[in-house]
Amino acid sequence: xxxxxxxxxxxxxxxxxxxxxxxxxxxxxxxxxxxxxxxxxxxxxxxxxxxxxxxxxxxxxxxxxxxxx
Amino acid sequence: xxxxxxxxxxxxxxxxxxxxxxxxxxxxxxxxxxxxxxxxxxxxxxxxxxxxxxxxxxxxxxxxxxxxxxxxxxxxxxxxxxxxxxxxxxxxxxxxxxxxxxxxxxxxxxxxxxxxxxxxxxxxxxxxxxxxxxxxxxxxxxxxxxxxxxxxxxxxxxxxxxxxxxxx
Numbered sequence: 001x002x003x004x005x006x007x008x009x010x011x012x013x014x015x016x017x018x019x020x021x022x023x024x025x026x027x028x029x030x031x032x033x034x035x036x037x038x039x040x041x042x043x044x045x046x047x048x049x050x051x052x053x054x055x056x057x058x059x060x061x062x063x064x065x066x067x068x069x
Numbered sequence: 070x071x072x073x074x075x076x077x078x079x080x081x082x083x084x085x086x087x088x089x090x091x092x093x094x095x096x097x098x099x100x101x102x103x104x105x106x107x108x109x110x111x112x113x114x115x116x117x118x119x120x121x122x123x124x125x126x127x128x129x130x131x132x133x134x135x136x137x138x139x140x141x142x143x144x145x146x147x148x149x150x151x152x153x154x155x156x157x158x159x160x161x162x163x164x165x166x167x168x169x170x171x172x173x174x175x176x177x178x179x180x181x182x183x184x185x186x187x188x189x190x191x192x193x194x195x196x197x198x199x200x201x202x203x204x205x206x207x208x209x210x211x212x213x214x215x216x217x218x219x220x221x222x223x224x225x226x227x228x229x230x231x232x233x234x235x236x237x
Contacts, residue, residue, distance in 0.1 A: 002083070003179050006105050006125070010086040013096045037140040045120070052107070052115070055124045062090050067101065067127075 004028065005054035020060040024053040077231070080177045084225040085125055100225045102128040105176035106207070108137065110145050112172045112186065120145060123176070124205060128218065128227060132208030135189040137171060141205070142191045147171065149191065157190050166190040173212070175229075187211035 002010070005025040024032040024044030031053060032044040044053045085103035088096050103125040115121040122141055136157075142149065152167035171189045174181040188210050195204075212218075216229040 001178050002085075003105060003176055005123075006085070006176075013088045015088065037144055041120075041122075041144045052121050052123045054105070055122060059087075065089070 003054065009054065009056055015058045016062060018058040019062055020058065022055060022057050024055050026051060026053040075180055075182055077177055077182050077229075079231070080175070080182065080229040082177070082227045082229070084227065102220055102227045104128060104207070104227070106205075107174040107176060107181055108141065108145060109172040109174075110147055112183075118146065126205040126207040128212075128220075129206040129208055130213070130218070130220075132206045134208040134210040135171070135173070135187055135212070136166075136204065136206040136208065137189050137191050138204050139192050139195045142167075142171075145171065147191065152191070154193070155190070157192075165193040167193065173207075184212060184215060 004027055008025055008028045018030075018033055021033050021035055022037045022040045023030050024040055026044070026048055031047045032040045034040045034043075037055075037057075041055065044055070082102075082104045084100035086098045086100050087103075089099050091097045105123065106126045107121050107123045109115060109121045110119050113119050122145055124141070126135070147169060149167045149169065152169040155166055155168050156163050157166040158164075168188065168190060170186040173184040173187045175184060176182075215232060217232055219228040219230070221228065
């Protein structure tokens, strides 16, 4: 079982509006978004009242890619 | 997420699902061994001087050590002035990194599992155009010394089995 935030993230089939951005998720809500992580982090922490949101960077390229590291 | 910390002998994670467009522009799920983690500068409880960052990391048996993007290191207030600078090699070639340590926890069944301080590489700067979500790598040093890790590509699961100290 994953966290509620991780489950919510996995349920987001269409992330087009967030591509290239960081998002912060708390429960089932996106509470902050933007390209600058420091700003997104600050806004999200202020809104979270002591809890720690889940942060994720949404890929700029939405096409399926083979990952070779 | 539930607060607290614990130790687990065995943990089975489902691969994380991301959604991408296939060649017909249809959204398809892609499952990878990405697991939820929490990073902090040190093991003390989170505070304004020891913030924590919850995200996903790709378990990468091919990486020598963990790799954390520079942007995340900055949020965590990692002091890179005292860190050793080193040249690292990735799929895209060589790049300069700082070598330091970060406190790592895995999130399993909604609870943090402490892994302790782990060695990490932090790029001097994040390369332009890179998808940062794919750039948090959980490499072998530290993590793979504490857990026997088995990937199951059929079930799309990853099993962490704690290595007892006398077997290390």
